[in-house]
Amino acid sequence: MPDTTIRDLLTEARPRIPSLDAHVLLAAVLGVERSYLLAHPEAVVRPEQAERFRGWLERAAAGEPIAYILGRRAFYDRDFTVTPAVLIPRPETELLLEQALAWAKPRSSVRAVDVGTGSGALAVTFAALVPQADVYAVDVSAAALAVARQNAERHSARVRFMQGDLLTPLLDRQFDLLMANLPYIAADEVPLLAVSRYEPTLALDGGGDGLDLVRRLIAQIPQVTQAGALILLEIGAGQGAATLQIAQTLNPALAEVLPDYAGHDRIVKMVR
Numbered sequence: 001m002p003d004t005t006i007r008d009l010l011t012e013a014r015p016r017i018p019s020l021d022a023h024v025l026l027a028a029v030l031g032v033e034r035s036y037l038l039a040h041p042e043a044v045v046r047p048e049q050a051e052r053f054r055g056w057l058e059r060a061a062a063g064e065p066i067a068y069i070l071g072r073r074a075f076y077d078r079d080f081t082v083t084p085a086v087l088i089p090r091p092e093t094e095l096l097l098e099q100a101l102a103w104a105k106p107r108s109s110v111r112a113v114d115v116g117t118g119s120g121a122l123a124v125t126f127a128a129l130v131p132q133a134d135v136y137a138v139d140v141s142a143a144a145l146a147v148a149r150q151n152a153e154r155h156s157a158r159v160r161f162m163q164g165d166l167l168t169p170l171l172d173r174q175f176d177l178l179m180a181n182l183p184y185i186a187a188d189e190v191p192l193l194a195v196s197r198y199e200p201t202l203a204l205d206g207g208g209d210g211l212d213l214v215r216r217l218i219a220q221i222p223q224v225t226q227a228g229a230l231i232l233l234e235i236g237a238g239q240g241a242a243t244l245q246i247a248q249t250l251n252p253a254l255a256e257v258l259p260d261y262a263g264h265d266r267i268v269k270m271v272r
């Protein structure tokens with residue numbers, strides 16, 4: 001049997017999954033950078049490596065996200081462990097992080113909370129880059145918190161994790177900064193989306209109009225923040241006006257919708 005080369009495997013994958021995904025998977029199997037694949041298409045792949053790649057190819061072709069296959073996903077300036085217990089971090093959430101960093105870095109002390117932390121990507125990155133901050137993270141899912149704790153340890157980030165519904169475990173504390181990327185997909189839309197096949201419904205389903213959790217969170221915010229606190233909420237495209245209307249119950253000093261790179265509503269920024 002002739003040797004199997006990098007070119008052979010990429011050619012085999014081409015009709016089944018996007019080229020970039022195939023490159024990412026094969027580079028991970030071989031433990032090399034993607035540039036190596038492009039520079040050495042004739043390199044021979046060991047049989048056990050080819051078998052592993054083909055197994056991953058089957059999973060990817062069936063629709064399983066690459067991040068779950070690899071068990072990791074890049075977010076901002078570092079890699080995070082991900083499992084099917086957590087939503088895969090998205091680039092849009094980096095926009096929320098950038099707003100938080102710009103606000104927090106000049107301050108000598110910050111008490112921050114990430115509500116619905118999932119993998120912990122937001123809380124852990126923030127804590128690592130703002131070492132003077134006292135960072136809390138909360139999630140209703142014990143399985144998600146287990147992943148988040150792994151990520152905090154991996155990146156030597158000081159984050160206090162708590163399990164509970166929204167801010168309920170933290171109503172006896174006060175925060176200067178509140179960040180939240182809550183489920184915001186309308187309940188009847190969730191089963192129609194490809195993402196729901198693999199990512200946890202708990203992290204996707206936002207209730208009737210997608211804003212049920214946002215309403216409940218905003219109702220809790222006065223108990224844990226004072227005037228001047230910054231609140232950053234990630235929302236779905238087209239939810240800006242409705243979220244601002246809900247936010248008026250806080251009588252905010254500032255309330256605005258920030259777009260993502262595609263121009264869609266993505267972040268609601270408020271100052272109490």
